[in-house]
Every structure is written in C-alpha cells, then in structure tokens.
Amino acid sequence: MHLDQLNQQYGLPELSFGDRQPGFPVIKIKNRFATAEISLYGGQVLSFQPSNTQADLLFLSDRSHYQPGKAIRGGIPICWPWFGADPDELGRANHGFGRDRLWTVRHTETLANGATRVILSLQDDEETHKIWDYAFELAIAITVGESLDLELTSHNRDQRPMTITQALHTYFTIGDIQRVKVLGLAGLNYIDKVDSAQQKSQIGEVTIQGEVDRIYQNTAPKLFIDDLSLERKIEVCNRNSTTTIVWNPGMEKTATMGDLSPDAYQRFLCVETANAAAETITLAAGERYTLGVTYRLL
DSSP states (O other), rough: HHHHHHHHHOBBEEEEEEEETEEEEEEEEESSOOOOOOEETTTTTEEEEEOSSSOSBBOOOOOOOSSSSOOOSSSEEESOOOOSOOTTTOOOOOSSSGGGBBEEEEEEOTTSSSEEEEEEEEOOOHHHHHSSSOOOOEEEEESSSEEEEEEEEEEEOOOEEEEEEEEEEEEEOOOOOEEEEESSSSTTTTEEEETTTTEEEEEEESSSOOOOOEEEEEEESSSEEEEETEEEEEEEEEEEEOEEEEEHHHHHHTTTTTSTEEEEEGGEEEEEEETTTOHHHHEEEEEEEEEEEEEOOO
C-alpha cells in the first residue's frame, strides 16, 4: 500500500505515514503525551520521547542499515520465532525473521485518554515457509501515551503445535554506560553468553563493565534502569515473561559492527523482555500467546 493510501485509510490528526528511507515506511506520532516513530519494516518502534524530556527513551544507531534482509540497529527489534541462534542448527539467521520483514497496518486509533494505538501484523507466506514451515499470524499492538506499551501476540494458525522463543530487543538511550544500573535482578541466576554460556548468580545490582550478554531467569514482573548521567529512572513492567536479557557489546565488539559508530556502546543498553532459554512457549493449534511490556519514565 502506498503512503497516500496509508494516510487516507489509517491517518489520524496525530498520526501520519512517511518514509525514513526510500522503501522503508514509518508511522510518525505526535500527541499530547509524546512523539514516536514506528517502522513498518520489522514492526519496530524506533523512537519514543515523552513531552518535556530532553532525551529519547530509545537509542537508534545513526549507522543503521536500511536494506531488505538487514535488521535496523536500535529501537525495539522483534526477535521471533526464536531468540538467539537457530535452535535447530540449520544455518538460519539469528533471532528469526520477524525483524527483517515488512509488516501490515491493521488498525490505528486515538484512545479516550488521548493516547494513540497502532496494530501491525505479519503472516506466513511462501518465503517464511522456506525458513519456518508453520502457518501463523504475529501482531504487535503499540500504545503511545504517558508510557509506551507493547503487546506481541503469536497466533498458531497451523494444525500442529508450534514452539517459539522470542524477545522485544529494546535499546535504551543511556547517558554513560559506566553510570547505569539495572535494578531488580540481584540474586538471580543467569546464563553468561560472554563466558561460554556458564550459569552464574548475580551479586548486587547489574552494572556494565565491558561486554555483557546475559540471560536472566525467573525475573520479576518489574525492573528499573537507573541512569545517573541522564538523571532518570526507567520502569520496565513485563507481562507473560520471566526471562530478561541484558546486552551491551562493549568497545571491542562494537568496533567490528558496521552499523554502530565506535563509541555507540557508551550510549545504549539493551534490557529485553523475553521468553527464551528454558522458557519456551508451545502453542497448540489455534492457540494465542501475548508477550507484553510497558516502559515509563520516572
């Protein structure tokens, strides 16, 4: 559907469609609570900035690739139908295919409280069946208000059970990576992917010293990111998730990544709401499952 058609059918006084790059359409929202940008490619929120704040909640790399088949670096990529490496070791791409496909607009509306709600969807087709041979519908409902709320619903439209892992791979803007803490994970066990996937226990609150890639298990519904440099705290409220990933590539790994500037690692931290590792989700034929999260600046 062309931009003119999208604006005519789904545009709202506070919502319009445009191109971030040729062939990469985005939804732009500006309501009384916040501004936001959502990419139809990947079904991916790229920006959320509450009114009267100085910094975006989300980090988006200025070197992101805007190419078919490439994920956009930053915002909230959707890892689906698996998180991490191909679970069947068939050579398929890390994190599945949800983040590098063009999604369809299903619904837009202004809610009674003035917030804006957008629903996008992705369905199986000939190309997805070559990668993962299931019939499905994946929908992301995004609500832009005082907070940013996401609900990712997986619908098994196949005749067989299907098993997934998934994550909302959120990149948060951070003032200084050395002056940030993640609160609410102390004492929990985690898989340390930087250290040969060893099982470890978190001692104290999470701070970032070099490369970090951890899968925390049995996490609570509520976490906080305490950013001393930007003098703000971000509340993360998870639903239907007991797995949290904390990731920052550190200086050396960032230097090898073409879609990040060499110092970008200092300005973001990924804290991801997930069903991953031991927390797999199996859906019976016809069944749905919704993974949700709400982000709020305190």
